[in-house]
Amino acid sequence: MENAFKEKRDLIFAFKELRLQGMETEEEPIKEVPEGLFIKCKYCGESYTKDELQNNLYLCPHCSHHEPIGAYKRLEMVLDKDSFKEINKDMHSNDPLNFPGYQKKLQKQEEKCGIKEALVTGTGTIDGIKTAIGVMDSRFLMASMSAALGEKLTLLIELAEKEHLPLIIFTASGGARMQEGIFSLMQMVKTAQAIKRFSDSGGLYIAYLTHPTTGGVSASFATLGDITLAEPDALIGFAGQRVIEQTIGQKLPQGFQLAEYLQEHGFVDHIVSRKEMKKTLSLLLRLHQGGQEK
Amino acid sequence: MIEIEKKIEAIEQELAELKTAEDSEYKKVRERQLINNKEELMQAMKKLSPTDKVAVARHKDRPNVSEYIEEMFEEFFELKGDHYFGEDESILGGLAFFHGIPVTVIGQKKGKTLEENLRCNFGMPNPEGYRKALRLMKQAEKFKRPIITLIDTPGAYPGIDAEARGQSEAIARNLAEMSALEVPIIAVIIGEGNSGGALALAVANSVLMLENSIYCILSPEGFASILWKDASRSKEACEIMKLTAQDLLGFGMIDAIIPEPLGGAHRDKKAAIKAAEAVIYQELEKYRALSAAELREQRYHKFRSMGQ
Numbered sequence: 001m002e003n004a005f006k007e008k009r010d011l012i013f014a015f016k017e018l019r020l021q022g023m024e025t026e027e028e029p030i031k032e033v034p035e036g037l038f039i040k041c042k043y044c045g046e047s048y049t050k051d052e053l054q055n056n057l058y059l060c061p062h063c064s065h066h067e068p069i070g071a072y073k074r075l076e077m078v079l080d081k082d083s084f085k086e087i088n089k090d091m092h093s094n095d096p097l098n099f100p101g102y103q104k105k106l107q108k109q110e111e112k113c114g115i116k117e118a119l120v121t122g123t124g125t126i127d128g129i130k131t132a133i134g135v136m137d138s139r140f141l142m143a144s145m146s147a148a149l150g151e152k153l154t155l156l157i158e159l160a161e162k163e164h165l166p167l168i169i170f171t172a173s174g175g176a177r178m179q180e181g182i183f184s185l186m187q188m189v190k191t192a193q194a195i196k197r198f199s200d201s202g203g204l205y206i207a208y209l210t211h212p213t214t215g216g217v218s219a220s221f222a223t224l225g226d227i228t229l230a231e232p233d234a235l236i237g238f239a240g241q242r243v244i245e246q247t248i249g250q251k252l253p254q255g256f257q258l259a260e261y262l263q264e265h266g267f268v269d270h271i272v273s274r275k276e277m278k279k280t281l282s283l284l285l286r287l288h289q290g291g292q293e294k
Numbered sequence: 295m296i297e298i299e300k301k302i303e304a305i306e307q308e309l310a311e312l313k314t315a316e317d318s319e320y321k322k323v324r325e326r327q328l329i330n331n332k333e334e335l336m337q338a339m340k341k342l343s344p345t346d347k348v349a350v351a352r353h354k355d356r357p358n359v360s361e362y363i364e365e366m367f368e369e370f371f372e373l374k375g376d377h378y379f380g381e382d383e384s385i386l387g388g389l390a391f392f393h394g395i396p397v398t399v400i401g402q403k404k405g406k407t408l409e410e411n412l413r414c415n416f417g418m419p420n421p422e423g424y425r426k427a428l429r430l431m432k433q434a435e436k437f438k439r440p441i442i443t444l445i446d447t448p449g450a451y452p453g454i455d456a457e458a459r460g461q462s463e464a465i466a467r468n469l470a471e472m473s474a475l476e477v478p479i480i481a482v483i484i485g486e487g488n489s490g491g492a493l494a495l496a497v498a499n500s501v502l503m504l505e506n507s508i509y510c511i512l513s514p515e516g517f518a519s520i521l522w523k524d525a526s527r528s529k530e531a532c533e534i535m536k537l538t539a540q541d542l543l544g545f546g547m548i549d550a551i552i553p554e555p556l557g558g559a560h561r562d563k564k565a566a567i568k569a570a571e572a573v574i575y576q577e578l579e580k581y582r583a584l585s586a587a588e589l590r591e592q593r594y595h596k597f598r599s600m601g602q
Contacts, residue, residue: 096545096601097536147601154598176489176511178521181535182547185511186600188490189497192466193473193594200474218462219450219490224470238461238490239452243516247452257457265458
């Protein structure tokens with residue numbers, strides 16, 4: 001029995017490694033599910049239908065692997081019905097470096113994902129409690145951080161501060177947006193300092209790290225939460241695995257940089273499955289109400 | 295050494311050889327020719343390409359943080375360790391007098407000899423390095439000392455232990471905390487300023503760059519590797535990344551450029567450091583005149599407006 005479990009676990013890790021190999025590129029992580037067919041889970045190898053996946057919050061019905069989901073889908077799962085009010089929906093990159101081929105790429109992403117930037121922001125309620133919420137969408141250029149994304153997020157943080165709302169950010173990002181160079185880099189400061197101001201004003205910030213949260217995003221607002229939650233087996237780290245392997249010249253340990261590893265090393269408060277997501281956020285929001293007045 | 299320098303060196307060598315040769319018509323003509331060629335190359339040095347600048351910024355003889363501290367500051371007293379986990383020699387920090395003013399100075403160090411390189415991890419800090427820097431900066435704030443940072447790093451260290459100890463968190467924390475410090479911060483990119491590893495010391499009231507230093511999202515090799523999956527296209531990356539001081543000043547990402555001796559700081563270290571000292575002093579005086587709240591606001595709004 002134990003052996004069978006171990007074999008399955010090894011298999012899962014082997015699949016994970018395959019997935020991680022594509023991490024530092026901008027390859028599309030989410031494959032469209034073909035209609036009416038059986039889909040094979042990339043992790044456990046078992047099959048399921050599209051309906052089964054959808055009805056199970058996009059978790060594999062067999063191994064509970066969390067498939068990545070788009071921003072609106074996430075909002076639908078977390079917020080009370082029809083409570084979401086989106087802000088700055090039309091914000092998009094203005095190609096600050098005039099980078100060859102970039103405009104075209106953005107256009108394609110917009111057509112494919114139906115969003116103009118890899119982040120959706122706004123306000124909504126969770127079990128009746130109003131919150132500011134931002135969700136990154138890894139389908140769009142691996143949700144790398146563009147100047148527009150940094151600006152959009154900062155506006156959300158500022159709104160939360162102004163309206164004294166709690167702030168929830170679902171992070172997912174391959175890191176910096178290469179095509180925006182230094183403009184991308186500076187968004188790390190812009191967002192981190194906005195979080196600092198918000199936090200100093202007494203605001204609650206819950207960072208919910210999803211697959212993958214890496215590079216400039218993990219090294220700015222993603223790791224500055226009052227409370228840090230993570231989805232099971234999300235990849236979270238500063239440097240890409242390929243870069244680390246090349247630098248140190250050795251294979252990485254199993255499970256390296258996964259949410260469980262981060263928790264073991266003291267950087268994640270709780271690993272929260274998608275099934276517990278809304279309930280957990282609701283509880284945390286309630287626990288932060290009615291603090292002692294001076 | 296960069297290409298132009300190699301050519302100049304070859305000319306200088308030939309000139310030296312000619313000097314000892316017997317006088318002849320050929321010698322005269324050749325000497326004149328070589329001097330002209332050298333003059334042309336010296337002119338070309340004034341307009342180095344981004345690829346050349348990357349080479350100059352990484353030059354092994356480029357003045358490093360220890361040399362700046364030696365030349366620019368008096369009575370440097372080093373402070374070590376993050377006082378949680380360990381000491382990281384890739385970040386050198388401490389107290390010193392700058393023009394008679396007590397300051398906190400923090401810089402990144404790559405090391406010059408192999409032994410030093412290894413001790414300094416080639417200038418790639420681990421989390422404890424950033425946490426040491428933050429400890430020193432918080433202390434500077436407590437004692438109302440200005441902070442001067444000298445940046446020169448290929449990037450934060452991408453290693454297993456660095457990840458385990460929270461490289462991301464260490465950098466993020468520095469960004470957040472530096473943004474609210476109530477003392478003047480002057481950051482100077484003296485060589486390479488790559489990625490979040492550089493940024494974690496660069497949330498400053500005034501960000502200065504040496505004329506041939508570079509400041510970018512990550513190394514040109516890493517950039518080429520991510521974007522084109524081909525690290526060997528780094529030259530192409532250099533030309534496209536807009537990583538020179540001149541580009542960045544144009545974008546409003548930095549505040550001033552510190553001129554270097556012709557061909558690069560390594561060709562006349564003392565002159566380079568003197569030039570840096572003059573600009574740093576001027577900027578420091580400007581920001582020392584501001585109140586704590588003004589300093590915080592000026593810094594905040596500067597970064598708030600980037601890429602708006």
